[in-house]
Amino acid sequence: MSEQQAYEPKIVAFLCKWCSSAGSDLAGVSRIQYPANATPITVPCSGSVSPMYILSAFKKGADGVLVSGCHIGDCHYMEGNFLARRKLHLVKELLGFIGVEENRFRMSWVSAAEGGKYAQVVKDFVEDLRPLGPQEKLKAQRT
Amino acid sequence: MTKKRTGVFVCHCGTNIAATVDVSRLAKEMANEETVAFSKDYVYMCSDPGQNSVIDAIKENNLDSVVVTCCSPNLHEKTFRDNAIRAGISGFTCEIANIREQCAWVHKDRGEATAKAIKISRSAIRRVARNKSLDPIAVPVTRRVMVIGGGIAGIQASLDIANAGLEVILVEKLATIGGHMLQLSETFPTLDCSQCILSPKMVEVSRHPKIKLMTYSEVQEVTGAVGNFRVKVLQKPTFVDAEACKLCDECTVVCPVVVPNEHDLGLTSRRAIHIPFAQAIPASYTLDESACLGLNPIRCGKCKDVCEAGAINYDMRPQTVVEDVGAIVVATGFDLYPQEKILEYGAGNVEDVLDGLQFERLCSASGATKGHVLRPSDQKEPKEVVFIQCVGSRDPAQHCAYCSKICCMYTAKHARLYKHHVPDGKAYVFYIDIRSGGKGYEEFVQRAMEEDETMYLRGRVSKLHRTKDGKVRVAGTDTLTGQNIEIDADMVVLALAMQPSKGTEEIAKVLKIGRDKDGFLAEAHPKLKPVESVTGGIYLCGAAQGPKDIPETVSQASAAAAKVIGLLSSDTLHHAPTVARVRSSHCTGCEMCVTACPYKAIRLENGKAVVNEVLCEGCGSCSATCLRAAIEVRNVTPLQVHEMIEACLSV
Numbered sequence: 001m002s003e004q005q006a007y008e009p010k011i012v013a014f015l016c017k018w019c020s021s022a023g024s025d026l027a028g029v030s031r032i033q034y035p036a037n038a039t040p041i042t043v044p045c046s047g048s049v050s051p052m053y054i055l056s057a058f059k060k061g062a063d064g065v066l067v068s069g070c071h072i073g074d075c076h077y078m079e080g081n082f083l084a085r086r087k088l089h090l091v092k093e094l095l096g097f098i099g100v101e102e103n104r105f106r107m108s109w110v111s112a113a114e115g116g117k118y119a120q121v122v123k124d125f126v127e128d129l130r131p132l133g134p135q136e137k138l139k140a141q142r143t
Numbered sequence: 144m145t146k147k148r149t150g151v152f153v154c155h156c157g158t159n160i161a162a163t164v165d166v167s168r169l170a171k172e173m174a175n176e177e178t179v180a181f182s183k184d185y186v187y188m189c190s191d192p193g194q195n196s197v198i199d200a201i202k203e204n205n206l207d208s209v210v211v212t213c214c215s216p217n218l219h220e221k222t223f224r225d226n227a228i229r230a231g232i233s234g235f236t237c238e239i240a241n242i243r244e245q246c247a248w249v250h251k252d253r254g255e256a257t258a259k260a261i262k263i264s265r266s267a268i269r270r271v272a273r274n275k276s277l278d279p280i281a282v283p284v285t286r287r288v289m290v291i292g293g294g295i296a297g298i299q300a301s302l303d304i305a306n307a308g309l310e311v312i313l314v315e316k317l318a319t320i321g322g323h324m325l326q327l328s329e330t331f332p333t334l335d336c337s338q339c340i341l342s343p344k345m346v347e348v349s350r351h352p353k354i355k356l357m358t359y360s361e362v363q364e365v366t367g368a369v370g371n372f373r374v375k376v377l378q379k380p381t382f383v384d385a386e387a388c389k390l391c392d393e394c395t396v397v398c399p400v401v402v403p404n405e406h407d408l409g410l411t412s413r414r415a416i417h418i419p420f421a422q423a424i425p426a427s428y429t430l431d432e433s434a435c436l437g438l439n440p441i442r443c444g445k446c447k448d449v450c451e452a453g454a455i456n457y458d459m460r461p462q463t464v465v466e467d468v469g470a471i472v473v474a475t476g477f478d479l480y481p482q483e484k485i486l487e488y489g490a491g492n493v494e495d496v497l498d499g500l501q502f503e504r505l506c507s508a509s510g511a512t513k514g515h516v517l518r519p520s521d522q523k524e525p526k527e528v529v530f531i532q533c534v535g536s537r538d539p540a541q542h543c544a545y546c547s548k549i550c551c552m553y554t555a556k557h558a559r560l561y562k563h564h565v566p567d568g569k570a571y572v573f574y575i576d577i578r579s580g581g582k583g584y585e586e587f588v589q590r591a592m593e594e595d596e597t598m599y600l601r602g603r604v605s606k607l608h609r610t611k612d613g614k615v616r617v618a619g620t621d622t623l624t625g626q627n628i629e630i631d632a633d634m635v636v637l638a639l640a641m642q643p644s645k646g647t648e649e650i651a652k653v654l655k656i657g658r659d660k661d662g663f664l665a666e667a668h669p670k671l672k673p674v675e676s677v678t679g680g681i682y683l684c685g686a687a688q689g690p691k692d693i694p695e696t697v698s699q700a701s702a703a704a705a706k707v708i709g710l711l712s713s714d715t716l717h718h719a720p721t722v723a724r725v726r727s728s729h730c731t732g733c734e735m736c737v738t739a740c741p742y743k744a745i746r747l748e749n750g751k752a753v754v755n756e757v758l759c760e761g762c763g764s765c766s767a768t769c770l771r772a773a774i775e776v777r778n779v780t781p782l783q784v785h786e787m788i789e790a791c792l793s794v
Contacts, residue, residue: 012791018677021245025215028244036255039262039791040245042216044721044779047739048763056785060792076677077762078655078741087767112677113660119249 009063009129011038013122014053016046018076019111020068026115034119035126038066045069046107047080051091054105058095058138064104064129068121071109081109100137103128147236147272148180150206151264152197154188154213156243161186163247165257169212173264178272180204189219194226201230208236208271212264214243217668233276235720235778240267258794266790273786274778279717282757284370285469286711289314291362291650294322295693296474296685296700298344303704304472305353309711312466313348314376315358316646319423320345322476326406326500328507328514330693331556332587338422338509345424358425361646363463365471365654368760369680370716374466380459382438383416385427387454390418394428394446394455402434408501410511410519416446416455420509430455470680470707473654473664474700475647477686480535480543480640487606488534488637494520495615496607496635499553506560516564518634520613525568525633528561529617530554531604532574535640543640545661548690550638551578555591557636562595570597571630573604573619581694600628607635641690656681663689674703682706721777722759723766725752729773736765736774745774 015021021042027034043049046069057065067088069081088107096102108121151173155161170184181204187193188211200206209232211223216239224234242260250256286309290301293315305311313320324330325345327337348354357376364375398414406419415434418427436443438457447455479498482491489496495518497505508514518525532554535542551574558570572591577599579585591597604619614631621628643662651658656676657665664683667675674682682703685696710716723736723745732750744758745765752765752774763776772781 010792012788022215022217024249025217025241025244028215028246028248031248033251034249036246036250036252036259039259039266040241041266041784041787041791042241043763043784044776045762045764048767048776048779050767050781050784052781053784053788057788057792060789062788062792073652074657076655077760077764080741080762080764083739083764083767112657113665 007130007134009037009126010061011064011066011122011125011129012057012062013038013040013066013068014043014046014049015040016069016076016081017042017044019070019074020108020118022112023110023114023118026112027119028115030115032116032119034122037126038122045075045077045080046084047075047077047082049084049088051087051094054088054091055138058100058104058135059140061135061139063132063135064106064125066106066108066121066125068108068110068118071111074111098137100135101132104132104135147178147208148204148206149176149178149208149210149268149271150197150200150204151176151179151182151268152188152200152209152211153182153184153264154193154211155184155186156214156247157186160213160243160247163250163253163256164242164260165253168257169260169264172261173268176265176268179268180206188213189222194222197223197226198230201227201232207232208274210238210240210264210267210271212240212242212260212267215239215241215245233278235277236271236274238267238271238274240264262791262793265793266787269786269790270778270783273780273783277720277777280720280722280756281715282370282718283714284711284716285372285467286310286714287312287466287468288470288472288707288711289372289374289466289468290472290474292322292474292476292685292687293317293320293358294474294476294685295324295341296476296687296696297322297472298341298348299697299700300472300474300684300704300707301348301354302344302351303701304707305351307704307708309353309708311354312468313354313356314360314362315356316361317419318359318381318429319419319425320348320356320358321422321424323500324693325420325422326408326507327503328510329556329560331552332581332583334556334559338507342422345422349424356425357464359429360464362650362653369678369710370469372468372471372680374468374471376464376466378462378464380432380461381427382430382432382455382457382459383428384454384456385425387452388427389452389454390426390428391451393449393451397445397449399443399445400434400436402431407504407511408498410501410504469711470682471654472682472684472703472707473650473656473676473687474683474685475650475687476644477641477690478644480642482637482639484542485534485637485639488531488604489607493607493609493615495525495633496637498637498639499550499557502557502636506557506564516561523633524565526565527569527630527632528571529604529615529630529632529635530558530570530572530638531617531635532572532638533603534637537575543642543661545690546578547641548578549641549692552581552584552587552692554636554638555579555588555597558597559591559595562597570595571632572597572599573602574599575601575603581692602628641686643687647687654678654681663687674699674706680710718757719761720756721761721779722756723754723761723763723774723776725754726773726775727751729771731771731773733770735768735770739764739768
């Protein structure tokens with residue numbers, strides 16, 4: 001097996017507990033299969049995802065980071081996803097600025113009723129990450 | 144901080160998890176984690192013996208925290224937290240690692256799934272290692288309830304709640320309560336008169352000492368949370384003092400403005416000043432501002448002049464009323480799918496093609512034709528009537544994908560009513576299937592076919608149009624004989640789909656509750672929480688939640704009422720203690736969190752942020768904003784999240 005084939009992108013997925021986490025539950029209940037690359041962390045709201053979490057994930061060796069929240073206008077806490085969108089857009093720019101491919105970070109809006117969409121988001125993200133290869137730029141060098 | 148003693152409990156969920164995840168390996172590997180003092184796997188952790196084994200393990204091993212790796216926390220977080228409390232530790236030191244929905248059910252490869260389950264479980268263990276034992280925050284509750292929507296659902300819910308001794312505010316958008324049920328002539332499957340069974344309930348509402356009725360009013364804004372909502376209601380002016388009005392009807396006689404009557408769906412007309420119908424509650428007239436010549440004695444003023452009781456007041460203004468309530472029931476009902484969208488059936492432009500509600504008004508003794516079935520175009524008795532089912536329903540390509548559930552029954556009812564009114568007439572029904580599940584329903588449809596000799600034709604109508612001799616030509620196919628059929632009918636009745644009432648989207652936004660893909664209000668769980676919305680303290684009932692008939696609506700309304708009564712049965716509620724906490728030593732008073740908080744729960748005191756724990760909902764917007772990590776949500780602190788990230792990326 002060549003090295004390129006062995007590479008499996010490691011993704012940390014921050015899921016809002018009100019929508020995307022429930023959406024991923026629905027994908028489970030519907031038995032919709034998707035790659036096992038993304039490990040979910042359920043958070044109270046996409047607005048609670050600090051830019052530091054994303055950088056921290058890259059530093060700890062993530063090849064991609066996904067933040068998935070409620071559709072704009074549907075936030076359980078009224079405006080958390082607006083805050084998330086504003087803040088995390090800047091993270092994307094920052095990543096570009098420091099030389100990390102912007103595509104390694106993705107936001108999606110998946111409601112509790114969109115199990116299929118969550119599975120698709122993960123599938124697409126994994127496929128888009130493959131050509132980028134492992135993320136080395138921010139990964140802390142540990143001996 | 145002393146090191147935690149965590150117990151890890153791996154559930155097989157029968158074979159649901161165990162088939163894909165190597166549960167024994169998971170349990171063994173988790174035992175090696177630094178904070179884990181005990182680990183085991185078991186076939187059904189949520190069963191009674193499973194839960195007891197958790198309690199025993201906590202006691203025997205002196206555990207102070209628990210991670211259960213099983214299904215979604217939405218299902219069993221409460222189960223295992225309550226169980227932890229039974230074992231004598233805090234429920235908030237119990238966390239769920241979801242390895243079923245988010246792992247075992249979505250992956251096939253055993254190796255990959257097991258590796259992911261290990262990461263998910265390790266992440267929960269790391270989180271729990273820094274979880275604090277917390278006690279729920281007690282919050283005083285307002286023991287009053289708001290019911291939005293005054294149809295049969297809202298009326299039933301209001302009466303049930305008020306009869307339990309709680310104060311109810313019933314808010315209705317229109318000038319009277321009663322809803323669509325009051326437009327019906329008879330109801331299936333007993334053919335009892337709709338008004339006769341509803342009117343007494345409406346009167347009961349108006350006379351109930353515990354019910355405050357607010358008609359012609361709309362909910363504008365809702366703040367607060369379960370137990371303590373503050374609702375702003377806009378009361379539109381009716382320009383008639385309901386107390387003073389003597390119902391003499393003089394005003395409608397002189398009013399020069401004639402507009403279509405909504406209650407009769409445009410089959411009759413009304414004046415600008417009108418009473419929706421004779422049995423309206425409150426029994427009073429309403430001056431329709433949009434139709435009136437101008438609310439100005441110089442321009443018209445005829446109604447004011449003629450009113451001997453002096454009940455008419457042109458100076459009434461909209462009023463905003465603020466009500467504090469502990470719970471809200473949403474019963475905003477349905478509308479029919481618009482005929483204009485059904486292009487193949489003339490988009491509402493073909494005369495004598497009626498919708499189901501219009502036909503009800505034709506049959507009703509209080510309706511347009513005083514209970515004689517006469518077609519609108521020439522007021523003659525129709526001798527051939529075609530009823531078409533599933534108009535707009537079960538048509539994912541063009542209209543609604545869902546089944547509107549009640550149309551099979553009401554079409555059978557319409558056919559029977561028609562035959563009772565016009566015994567020598569012919570009734571045809573075009574149908575896809577007959578769905579008549581319900582007590583006495585199938586027998587009812589059979590009677591429509593046998594006793595009342597309705598001709599049921601299985602197939603869809605492709606088009607209809609008006610012929611020169613004043614008939615409506617209906618072209619369809621009978622799929623059982625394979626023949627094309629053309630019927631020159633005198634009248635056609637469409638069983639239009641039910642859709643959420645106009646304004647459902649707005650009210651869902653105001654209340655911050657979700658809607659499903661079809662726009663109906665979404666219940667918290669399709670099976671186990673059918674009357675709860677996703678927002679605590681807000682309940683749903685009636686056709687706003689999905690198409691349903693009257694018996695089902697009434698049961699759901701009573702169910703919602705029971706939930707409200709249960710919620711407000713004590714003076715205090717418990718609020719999750721996972722709220723924001725300020726580390727004062729780190730806070731610089733920059734106010735970033737104050738701006739970020741959607742609940743206005745943070746204020747500055749002596750240059751430091753202070754959190755109102757009752758208002759805080761624990762969303763974490765503040766903590767993601769703070770540059771100095773001076774504010775964090777309890778048990779989801781940045782430190783915990785960083786450790787969870789590390790666990791997710793472990794091998």
